[in-house]
Amino acid sequence: MSRKKTMKGKGSSKSSTSSPNNNKDTGKSGRGIGASAPSNGVVYPSRPSLSNSGEFYDIAFKVMLVGDSGVGKTCLLVRFKDGAFLAGSFISTVGIDFRNKVLNIDALKVKLQIWDTAGQERFRSVTHAYYRDAHALLLLYDVTNKASFDNIKPPDIKTNHRNSVTECVP
Numbered sequence: 001m002s003r004k005k006t007m008k009g010k011g012s013s014k015s016s017t018s019s020p021n022n023n024k025d026t027g028k029s030g031r032g033i034g035a036s037a038p039s040n041g042v043v044y045p046s047r048p049s050l051s052n053s054g055e056f057y058d059i060a061f062k063v064m065l066v067g068d069s070g071v072g073k074t075c076l077l078v079r080f081k082d083g084a085f086l087a088g089s090f091i092s093t094v095g096i097d098f099r100n101k102v103l104n105i106d107a108l109k110v111k112l113q114i115w116d117t118a119g120q121e122r123f124r125s126v127t128h129a130y131y132r133d134a135h136a137l138l139l140l141y142d143v144t145n146k147a148s149f150d151n152i153k154p155p156d157i158k159t160n161h162r163n164s165v166t167e168c169v170p
């Protein structure tokens with residue numbers, strides 16, 4: 001059975017778009033499968049593939065983390081991927097970044113490519129371009145900040161990306 005390798009994500013940094021690192025499970029704008037995958041972005045179980053970390057997977061999904069700046073998107077992703085909490089000073093994401101995680105679900109290896117978008121308004125046009133082909137958008141808000149909840153507009157996302165969003169789950 002043939003096994004193919006996905007394009008390597010280049011290094012990423014939360015505060016800079018120019019400092020590469022060697023973490024093969026992370027990437028930045030235009031470097032991941034989101035930029036090069038087929039239009040539906042799914043790899044089916046009959047065609048196992050190799051993730052950048054060397055792990056084989058059966059199926060892959062692209063997930064976007066969306067929400068205002070400071071709601072905790074990066075912290076959630078780092079917690080999910082590495083089990084660590086980013087305490088200390090807050091460094092806002094510049095542009096967009098991603099991390100991969102392979103999970104074992106019902107005897108399938110499911111690869112999640114999770115994109116962390118910058119919440120600042122000035123990056124909105126850049127990050128929106130990456131919604132295309134996403135299988136899920138996670139809309140995040142800060143429970144201590146009502147404005148961050150009010151700023152979530154799933155219907156707008158549905159309207160603007162009418163074929164890519166089929167269902168909103170509260």
Ligand SMILES: Nc1nc2c(ncn2[C@@H]2O[C@H](COP(=O)(O)OP(=O)(O)OP(=O)(O)O)[C@@H](O)[C@H]2O)c(=O)[nH]1
Nearest residue numbers: 069070071072073074075086087090092093118119
């Ligand atoms: N108390 C508390 N603080 C949190 C939590 N999650 C994140 N923070 C803090 O909130 C701040 C912002 O977190 P980030 O994850 O960087 O926020 P973000 O949504 O990625 O922000 P942008 O990159 O600007 O879009 C950081 O100082 C975190 O330490 C949480 O669950 N509880």
